[in-house]
Amino acid sequence: MEGCSGPILEPAVGNGRALIPLLEAGFDVSGFDASQDMLDYCQAQCAERGLAPTLSRQTFETFSYGQRFDAIVVPAGSLQLIADHASASAVLRRFRDHLTPGGRLIFDLYPSDMVENLQPNIRSWQTEAGDLLTLTSQRVKTDIIAQTTVSHLRYDLWQAGRLALSELEFFTMRWWGIQEMMLTLQAAGFADIVVSGDYAFGRAPRDGDHVVTFECCQAG
Known part of the structure; x- marks a missing residue:
């Protein structure tokens, strides 16, 4: 700047x-x-x-x-x-x-981004309480004409090795x-x-x- x-x-x-x-x-x-x-x-x-x-x-x-x-x-x-x-x-x-x-x-x-990141990607974080948060990203659609990609972003909360909460987001990029x-x-x-x-x-x-x-x- x-x-x-x-x-x-x-x-x-x-x-x-x-x-x-x-x-x-x-x-x-x-x-x-x-x-x-x-x-x-x-x-x-x-x-x-x-x-x-x-x-x-x-x-x-x-x-x-x-x-x-x-x-x-x-x-x-x-x-x-x-x-x-x-x-x-x-x-x-x-x-x-x-x-x-x-x-x-x-x-x-x-x-x-149009041609990369085709494989699932998983990231994880440890919370202060000791729980595990994971984010899994998976490309599900590529529209060459519209110049867009759509990915599923799945957020999971794991407590004591068990899945406690899961959310799914559709993520579109141009x-x-x-x-x-x-x-x-x-x-x-x-x-x-x-x-x-x-x-x-x-x-x-x-x-x-x-x-x-x-x-x-x-x-x-």
Whole structure:
């Protein structure tokens, strides 16, 4: 966030893994998320560190603030949660309208997600009470025409070796081509677009890069 001295907005703030380091670095960051559970967790993590950011429950499609921001930051591929191109274009225009003249939009995409992560993936955590939480992710659908993937996310709580609770979530992501996104940004009113591969600023993305970062400015 070099050169940014004004307020910053992080949409889809989640658990605060990007917001908290920015706050600790002295930036003025606000955030929103569609999930109240995520906001509560983020708020608790901030409170433990003596941080008190402005957080609110809002969505990409309808968020609104009475101020403009010097930068909007969308890390971790969160923009790919908007599965429809027309909806994503409208959100980008909403971002533009919430930026100061010349304000920056910075976001990550994961272009390889369309063809990777085909095998089930399992992650686990131990709770303070000694219970086990597991998350199993399984790709169930790939729509090449719509450029989307659908995965099942199964959350399980295990107590004393027995399954106590299980929840299933359908998780849809949209895949973007780099040139497609550049054209969409230009149509939404952005200019000076810099596309970087694997966080090497200004280095054009290459085959095999895990993440592609876009940085652009409100065209005014």
